[in-house]
Amino acid sequence: MSQNSILNTKSIEFLEKYLNNAAPTGYEWEGQKLWMDYLKPYVDEFITDTYGTAVGVINPDAKYKVVIEGHADEISWYVNYISDNGLIYVIRNGGSDHQIAPSKVVNIHTKNGIVKGVFGWPAIHTRNRAKEEAPKLDNIFIDCGCKNKEEVEKLGVHVGCVITYPDEFHILNDNKFVCRAIDNRMGGFMIAEVARLLKENKKELPFGLYITNSVQEEIGLRGAEMITQTIKPNVAIVTDVTHDTTTPMIEMKKEGHLELGLGPVVAYAPAVQQKLRDLIIDTAEAKKIPFQRSALSRATGTDTDAFAYSNGGVASALISLPLRYMHTTVEMVHREDVENVIKLIYESLLKINDGDTFSYFE
Secondary structure, X not given: OOOOOOOOHHHHHHHHHHHHOOOEXXXXXXXXXXXXXXXXXXXXXXXXXXXXXXXXXXXXXXXXXXXXXXXXXXXXXXXXXXXXXOEEEEEXXXXXXXXXXXXXXXXXXXXXXXXXXXXXXXXXXXXOHHXXXXXXXXXXXXXXXXXXXXXXXXXXXXXXXXXXXXXXXXXXXXXXXXXXXXXXXXXHHHHHHHHHHHHHOOOOOOOEEEEEEEOOHHHOOHHHHHHHHHHOOOEXXXXXXXXXXXXXXXXHHHHOOOOOOOOOEEXXXXXXXXXXXXXXXXXXXXXXXXXXXXXXXXXXXXXHHHHHOOOOXXXXXXXXXXXXXXXXXXXXXXXXXXXXXXXXXXXXXXXXXXXXXXXXXX
């Protein structure tokens, strides 16, 4: 750990535990418990809703409300059909990638606990090389070692069971964090670190801060849609991941040039309120925090859209973390980018004052 690092040993221990825990869309509650336990010393109270979004609140009685937000859920699969010979066919729960599935170990979540399985695939020796069939949603399948449907069901597996990958957190080359579900539990981690820094540095905010870990982003921003109606914020700063476009098979003319290690990505999009974005960029420049810019089209595809277009319009901005290999089990981010996202959100909050600033956003 470098001398200037804002992440301490406790932070990294929490990050590893938080990422390794499964929290698929619709089943985020165990991850939310871990997150709330970590956040508890740094907030005054919590809000939760019936679907599991969790919010830590600082200054709950303040007139003006600022949200900083990430989302808690990870992509997964559902059991959709069990064949007579005991093979399991799946449908997506979020944007799960069928092409990475073959040969992956999986965890099937049942009332009896985890049942292990594997995404099987025909051996190369048996395939017709002239007519190679690519993995598709209708031909990938899970084998949990059962000879028929009855054996599968005895294990507690049934249609509707959710399926996740067990791949766990590790660090490559000292500064690359790698795991499944960095999209976007890293967002929940980063906003929790902002709350920690505010507390440890004894910063007093002139507004209420709502540290929001939303559910169900991966299936359409649903958790954010619900919680923004509960909070009714004046301002929302959302953090999510975006693509590092320097890896093979990505066209920069289409996706733009974004790269690990070059800093947070500030979005330009219709949902991004220009004055709030300018405040964030001014903060980055004043505090010498490196950043990149990304132009997005009709929508950001993140919870920013849900906040921006709620409650008659909420001044919203998006700060993204560059990531390689999105929606795989080896999602990769740079430690310095993680720290700089935290710094940029933290410093931007300190630049937001009370009444005068909020009228500026209107």
